[in-house]
Every structure is written in C-alpha cells, then in structure tokens.
Amino acid sequence: MANNGIGDRVVDNGFESLHEHADGEHELEQNDKKLKEEEVSVERVFQHKVVPSWRNQLTLRAFAVSLALSILFSFIVMKLNLTTGIIPSLNVSAGLLGFFFLKTWTKFLEKSGMLRQPFTRQENTVIQTCVVASSGIAFSGGFGSYLFGMSKRVADQTSESSDFKNPKLGWMIAFLFVVSFLGLFSVVPLRKIMIIDFKLTYPSGTATAHLINSFHTPQGAKLAKKQVKVLGKFFSFSFLWGFFQWFYTATDQCGFQAFPSLGLKAYHNKFYFDFSATYIGVGMICPYIINISVLLGGILSWGLMWPLIENKEGDWYPKDLGDGSLHGIQGYRVFISIGMILGDGLYNFFKVIIHTFFGLYTHVRDKRRENVLPVDDQDSSLSLKLSYDDQRRIELFLKDQIPTWFAIGGYVAIAAISVSTLPHIFPQLKWYYILVIYLTAPTLAFCNAYGCGLTDWSLASTYGNIAIFTIGAWAGSSHGGVLAGLAACGVMMNIVSTASDLSQDFKTGYLTLASPRSMFVSQIIGTTMGCVVSPCVFWIFYNAFPDLGTVTSEYPAPYALVFRNIAILGVEGFKTLPKNCLLLCYVLFGSAILINLIKDLLGKRGRFIPVPMAMAIPFYIGPYFAIDMCVGSLILFVWEKINKAKADAFGPAVASGLICGDGIWTLPASILALAGIKPPICMKFLSRATNERVDAFLGS
Structure with missing residues (x-):
C-alpha cells in the first residue's frame, strides 16, 4: 500500500x-x-501432489513401522537413561529410518503392482511423531529417575530406606496410562496461538520438518538413500563391536570398558576411554560445548574436588564408611551435583518464564497496534506479508480442527480417572495433592510449550523437581513424603513433557502439511505404544542386571539416586548432609547461576562458556563417558575440516548408526543375562606390583 x-x-x-x-x-x-x-519456496515443489486427507495420513503400514522403530528407540533411550542420563535428539534418526522402511515397502508393492497409496511426507511425519512420542515415554516415564528412585535398590543407598516401592510391570503400565495423556489435551486448544499467531520457531520441530520435506524431493531421496546406507554400515559395526566386547565381561570391572587407557591412577579416578560406540555417537550429535562441559565437570570433580575431600577423611566424615555411603565421599558427590543441577534448572526456569511473559506481552502489544489499522488495509497488508508457503500451510493447518470442547472434556475426564486411581497405586499421594497438580498443570504445560518454542529447551525435569519439593514437604516424612514427592514429580513431568513434544510435532506437521488431527492421533497412538513398550524394556533391564542402579553397575542410573535425594531434602531438610557439604552445595548452586548469567550477558561469545547442567552430570558417575563423547566431537571436527559438506550430510547418519547398533545390542545381551549365559573371559588390567603378588599367590 x-x-x-x-x-x-x-x-x-x-x-x-x-x-x-x-x-x-x-x-x-x-x-x-x-x-x-x-x-x-518448498510448497511450490509439492504443489502438483495431492495432500491426503487426515484419515489417509494414518495408515496401518505407518503404525507397523512405528511400532518396530519404537522398540528400537526405547532400548536406546533406556540404555542412555540408565547409564549417564544424556539423551540426544533422535528425531533425525526416526525420520530417516521411517523414510527408509516405508520407501522400501512401497517400492516393493509398486513393482508387484499392489501399491494403492503412495508414500507421502505427511505419512513420514506421522511415523516420526509416533516413534518420538513412544520413545519419549522411556524418558518422561522416569525409569532412570523418579520411578526407579522409588525402588529398594536405590533406597538402600540413601538415609531414608524404609519408604520404597519396587517396580512391577502392572502398576508401572497403569501409572503411565493414567498420567501420560493429560499433557496432550492441555496444549491442543493453544495450537493455533503457538504456531500461527505467535509464530514460535520450535527449532527441533522445524529442523525435522525440513529434513522430511527434503527426503521427498528427488535429490533428497537420493541423499537419504546414501545416508541410510551409511547408517546401516555403522549400525552393523556398532552391533558387532558390542557383541565382540561381551566375550570379555565375565564379571564386573572386566572388559574393554575397564581398559585403563590413560593409566591406572587415572582409571581409579574414572578417567579412561571405555570404547563405547553409543557415546562416541552421542558426542557427534551433541554440540561441542556440551561435550567440553562434561569433560570440564569431570576434571573439576574427579580430578580436583574428590581427591581433596578424600584427604579430609576422618575429619569431615568418618573413616571406613565404604564408597556407597551418603555420609561419606558419596554424599559429597551426590549432593554437590544436585546443588549444581538445581542452580542451573532454576536459572533456566526463571529465564524461560521471563521470556514467555515478555513474548506474550510483545505479541499482545503488536496485536493491538495491528487492530488500529483500517480493516481493508490490514487484510491486504497481511496478504502481501504472507508467502505462498505460509498461505498454503495456514489453510491446511486450520482445515482439520480439533474441537476445543473435545480437548477440555478429555482433560477433565482423564484427570477425574487419575484422581480416583493414582491413590490406589501410591497411597501416599492423596487425591487432593493430585487435584492441585492438575489445576496448575495446564498453565505450566503452556509455559513449557511456549518456552520450548522460543529456546528449544524443555524444562520438564525442573517442573518435576518443583513438584517433588512442594508435595513432599506438604506430605511430610511421617506420611510417606518421599514417595509422594517422587510420584507427584512423575505426574507433573509427564504433563509438561508431552505438552512440549506435541507442540514440536504440530510445528513439524504445519511445515509438512500434515493435518493437526493426524498429528494428535499419531501422538496418542505413539504414547499408547510407549506406555506398554517402555515398562517392558525397563523390566528386561531390571531383571537381567541385578546390580542395576548401584555405583559399580554397568547401568548405575545416576539420576534415580539424585531424584530420591532431592525428595529427601524436600521432606527432611539438610540434616542428612556430611560436614561442609551444604556450604559446597551453596557455592556450586551460586556458581551455576553465575555461569549462566555470564553466558547470557556475553551473547554470541557466550557459546564458549560451559553449561553447568552438563558439568554436573559426571560429578556422581565419573568422566569416563566424557572421554568417549569428546572422541566423537574430535572425529566430527576433523571430518568437517577435511570435507564439511560430507560431514554435514553424513555425520548424523554415522552417529545414529553407532547409537542404534550399540543400543539394540542390549536386547540380546539382556536375553543372555536372563538365560544365565555368562561371557567366557574376564579381561582385567593390574599394576606390576599387584600382578607380582597375584603370580606369587597362584604359584604357591
């Protein structure tokens, strides 16, 4: 105009x-x-292709592929959950493998003349949504955190061991079915506001959409075919490497994961390369600063702090308590890491909340300014601003509406069922605690979904920790406050986590012209799969590895102990901490806030400042996995220097292959353990002096 x-x-x-x-x-x-x-324009490339109706986007073949991939990804997420708790985004792998399997399926049917419906990017989006929703339950289900933290295995490592609830397949599945769907219904009425009105970016959802769109162009299909070949090669290598390593792990502290690659003294302080294909792959996916942060955290804790505190044995804490007692060195490791995690979590919580409210204020202010313009001018200016892609996407995104009454009715109905059934699963969790959570949860779900759209950062664990403190303190130690807090954490985490996940998927669907209805239904089906698959996968781990959750285990589940101790702190206060531990917790808590503040104030230069949450992870379990992740980073860095285009195109495929192959090896390894079949060889490394004593003993 x-x-x-x-x-x-x-x-x-x-x-x-x-x-x-x-x-x-x-x-x-x-x-x-x-x-x-x-x-x-993306949509001009696809303008001659008919967009199938929302019902035709939901195919049986898509859900068959989704189920197979859900099982695979649940094993991967569960292994990561129970080892270090670092879980990279697997959306790219889900989209790529979904494309490969269905493309192969449809090509076979096409050659045989039996193909009735071509494979579309909308169907690809449905598969990716379903797989991510299902494997996401392996994280939000708390198998490596709050849910396993209720068990006797974890309780025995804390000061409060009388209040526990051991995992059982029946109640775990029932619990997940009751709490995992509420977050989906809470965010549905806000989808238009989030995606169209506020134009939130949702970086992960946007990146996944661009990936799926590219797969379905002729050039993208050729590249995807090459990527799948690379993924398959490294999948096979990783699986076979896991199988080879198994032969040398007859007992604990045996095998390649016990290789003192940096020397025996370094090995004693958890500094060694453990030949894990999984964490090399994770290191290739995670940003460089995350990997460096984890390594720095390991050096700070196991290289400096713990050796210095161990010198205070007999002064700060009693001698001969054993490595597992929380009244000894283990207490410093656990509680100081909790201090750093809480400092980082609370800083980011308030940061995202401020971003959220400032963003809302800006949108409302801009909306008011727009409304001052004459109606005709406004309409024509909007039509000029909107590109062809935006017009096409908005038209189809608004076409298949999910009625608001359906979302609100679904939330109320599931909440009513949950309020009446959860106290039967957890008698410590009273019905009025649950009611308070469900009254506040939609607001927190919106905040998490909105903040995730701005920053790509889901704060589900932080919201869960808030629930632990509030409900645990409300219940008190005499009324099972520890279990009540952990159960409340599960309820809250599932709501806010699934809300942000669905919002990401709505963004992906918006950019691939997948119907909101098909996105919602595939999320429901994926969540249903996850509520059954994830507990079954965890049950295999739980029964196959009797030392699961202990410090010396191959699967220490570090966050289970952390979450339980957060619950104990919320109920009992700080009286259980060893001498000077609280002071060190305050110092690390404040340091986490200060580091984040400096990082934000420096702007772009702040990308070189370490991330406190990542630094806190090795405080408890050691930095051995950080060595693997840094090796993955180094491989990617050198590859980018040699050929950046190839590294960008095939780096994620190589990483996904390494993670998937090693992750799926845990299934046969678990089956062998359940069958009582043990590896035939123990490979150990001894110092020269120890070896001489062993030789002398055997010689006698």
Missing part, C-alpha cells in the same frame, strides 16, 4: 513520467520477489 500511495501523490504533482518509471521499477521488484520466492 505504501508504494501505491507514493505513486498517487507523484501523479497529482504532475510528474507522470516519474510515475511510469516508478511503476516499471515496482513491477520489476515484484517479479524479482516472485522469482526469489519460487526459488526458495
């Missing part, structure tokens, strides 16, 4: 030739703009 207005004023002044020249320039500008838009 501005150009037309200027043209009119020029004509009125008599400069007709200038007006014609301006018109010509304006037409050229419009043509250039149109050509540029066509060059970058």
Whole structure:
C-alpha cells in the first residue's frame, strides 16, 4: 500500500513520467520477489501432489513401522537413561529410518503392482511423531529417575530406606496410562496461538520438518538413500563391536570398558576411554560445548574436588564408611551435583518464564497496534506479508480442527480417572495433592510449550523437581513424603513433557502439511505404544542386571539416586548432609547461576562458556563417558575440516548408526543375562606390583 500511495501523490504533482518509471521499477521488484520466492519456496515443489486427507495420513503400514522403530528407540533411550542420563535428539534418526522402511515397502508393492497409496511426507511425519512420542515415554516415564528412585535398590543407598516401592510391570503400565495423556489435551486448544499467531520457531520441530520435506524431493531421496546406507554400515559395526566386547565381561570391572587407557591412577579416578560406540555417537550429535562441559565437570570433580575431600577423611566424615555411603565421599558427590543441577534448572526456569511473559506481552502489544489499522488495509497488508508457503500451510493447518470442547472434556475426564486411581497405586499421594497438580498443570504445560518454542529447551525435569519439593514437604516424612514427592514429580513431568513434544510435532506437521488431527492421533497412538513398550524394556533391564542402579553397575542410573535425594531434602531438610557439604552445595548452586548469567550477558561469545547442567552430570558417575563423547566431537571436527559438506550430510547418519547398533545390542545381551549365559573371559588390567603378588599367590 505504501508504494501505491507514493505513486498517487507523484501523479497529482504532475510528474507522470516519474510515475511510469516508478511503476516499471515496482513491477520489476515484484517479479524479482516472485522469482526469489519460487526459488526458495518448498510448497511450490509439492504443489502438483495431492495432500491426503487426515484419515489417509494414518495408515496401518505407518503404525507397523512405528511400532518396530519404537522398540528400537526405547532400548536406546533406556540404555542412555540408565547409564549417564544424556539423551540426544533422535528425531533425525526416526525420520530417516521411517523414510527408509516405508520407501522400501512401497517400492516393493509398486513393482508387484499392489501399491494403492503412495508414500507421502505427511505419512513420514506421522511415523516420526509416533516413534518420538513412544520413545519419549522411556524418558518422561522416569525409569532412570523418579520411578526407579522409588525402588529398594536405590533406597538402600540413601538415609531414608524404609519408604520404597519396587517396580512391577502392572502398576508401572497403569501409572503411565493414567498420567501420560493429560499433557496432550492441555496444549491442543493453544495450537493455533503457538504456531500461527505467535509464530514460535520450535527449532527441533522445524529442523525435522525440513529434513522430511527434503527426503521427498528427488535429490533428497537420493541423499537419504546414501545416508541410510551409511547408517546401516555403522549400525552393523556398532552391533558387532558390542557383541565382540561381551566375550570379555565375565564379571564386573572386566572388559574393554575397564581398559585403563590413560593409566591406572587415572582409571581409579574414572578417567579412561571405555570404547563405547553409543557415546562416541552421542558426542557427534551433541554440540561441542556440551561435550567440553562434561569433560570440564569431570576434571573439576574427579580430578580436583574428590581427591581433596578424600584427604579430609576422618575429619569431615568418618573413616571406613565404604564408597556407597551418603555420609561419606558419596554424599559429597551426590549432593554437590544436585546443588549444581538445581542452580542451573532454576536459572533456566526463571529465564524461560521471563521470556514467555515478555513474548506474550510483545505479541499482545503488536496485536493491538495491528487492530488500529483500517480493516481493508490490514487484510491486504497481511496478504502481501504472507508467502505462498505460509498461505498454503495456514489453510491446511486450520482445515482439520480439533474441537476445543473435545480437548477440555478429555482433560477433565482423564484427570477425574487419575484422581480416583493414582491413590490406589501410591497411597501416599492423596487425591487432593493430585487435584492441585492438575489445576496448575495446564498453565505450566503452556509455559513449557511456549518456552520450548522460543529456546528449544524443555524444562520438564525442573517442573518435576518443583513438584517433588512442594508435595513432599506438604506430605511430610511421617506420611510417606518421599514417595509422594517422587510420584507427584512423575505426574507433573509427564504433563509438561508431552505438552512440549506435541507442540514440536504440530510445528513439524504445519511445515509438512500434515493435518493437526493426524498429528494428535499419531501422538496418542505413539504414547499408547510407549506406555506398554517402555515398562517392558525397563523390566528386561531390571531383571537381567541385578546390580542395576548401584555405583559399580554397568547401568548405575545416576539420576534415580539424585531424584530420591532431592525428595529427601524436600521432606527432611539438610540434616542428612556430611560436614561442609551444604556450604559446597551453596557455592556450586551460586556458581551455576553465575555461569549462566555470564553466558547470557556475553551473547554470541557466550557459546564458549560451559553449561553447568552438563558439568554436573559426571560429578556422581565419573568422566569416563566424557572421554568417549569428546572422541566423537574430535572425529566430527576433523571430518568437517577435511570435507564439511560430507560431514554435514553424513555425520548424523554415522552417529545414529553407532547409537542404534550399540543400543539394540542390549536386547540380546539382556536375553543372555536372563538365560544365565555368562561371557567366557574376564579381561582385567593390574599394576606390576599387584600382578607380582597375584603370580606369587597362584604359584604357591
């Protein structure tokens, strides 16, 4: 409208030739703009392809592939959950493998003349959504945190061991079915506000959508085929490497994971390369700063702090308590890491909340300014602003509405069922505690979904920790406050986690023209799969590895102990801490806040500042996995220097193959353990002096 207005004023002044020249320039500008838009437009590439109805996007073949991939990814997430708790985004792997399996399926049917419905990017989006929703339950289900933290195995390592609830397949599945769907219904009425009105970016959802869109172009399909081949090669290598390593692990502290690659003294302080294909792959996916942060945290704790505190044995804490007692060195390891985790979590919580409210204020203010304009001008200016892609996407995103009454009714119905059934699973969790959570949860779910859209950071664990403190303190130690707090954490985490996940998927669906209804239904089906698959996978681990959750185990489940001790702190206060531990907790808590503040104040240069949450992870379990992750980073860094284009194209596929192969090896390894079949060889490394004593003993 501005150009037309200027043209009119020029004509009125008599400069007709200038007006014609301006018109010509304006037409050229419009043509250039149109050509540029066509060059970058995604939807013009697909404009001749019919978008299937939302029902046709939901196919049996898509859910069959989703189920197979859900089992695979649940094993991967469970292994990561029970080892270090670092879980990278697996959306790329899910999208890539979903594309490969269904493309192979449809090509076979096409050759045999039996193909009725072609494979579309919308169907690919449904698979990715379903798989991520299902494997996401392996994280939000708390198998490596609050849920396993209720068990006697973890309780025996704490000061409060009388209050426990051992895992059973029946109640775990029932619990997940009751709490895992509420977050989906809470965010559905806000989908238009989040995606269209506020135009939130949701970086992970956007990246996944671009990936799926590229797969379904001719060039993208060729690249995807090559990526799958690379993934398959490294999957096979990783699986076979896991199988080879198994032969040397007859007992604990045996095998390649006990290789003192940096020396025996370093090995004693958990500094060694353990030949884990999983964490090399994780290191290739995670940003460099995360890997460096984990290594720095390991050096700070196991290289400096713990050796210094061990010198205070007999002064700060009693001698001969054993490595597992929380009244000894283990107490410092656990509680100081908790201090750092809480400092980082609370800083990011308030940061995202401030971002959320500031963003809401900005959107409301801009909306009011827009409403001042005349209606005709507003409509025409909006049509000029919207590209072809946006018009097409908005049209289809608003086409298949999910009624608000359905979302609200579903939330109320599930909440009512939950309030009446959860106290039967956890008698310590009273019905009025649950009611309070469900009254506040929609607001917190919105905050998490909105914050995730701005920052790509889901704070589900932080919201869960808030629930632990509030409900645990409310219940008190005499009324099972520890279990009540952990159960409340599970309820809250599932709601806010699934809310942000669904919002990410709505963004992916918006950019691939997948219907919101198909996204919602696939999320429901994926969550249903996860509520059954994830507990079964955890049950295999729980029964196959009797030392699961202990410090010396291959699967120490570090966050289970952390979450339980957070619950104990919330109920009992700080009286259980060893001498000077509280002071060190305060120092690390404040340091985490200060580091984050400096990181944000430095802006772009802040990317070189370490991340406190990542630094806190090795405080308890050691930095051995950080060595693996840094090796993965180094491989990717060198590869990028040699050939950046190839590294960008195939790096995620190599990483996914390493993670998937090693992750799926845990299934046969668990089956062998359940069958009582033990590896035939123990490979151990001894110092020269110890070896001489062993030789002398055996010789005698």
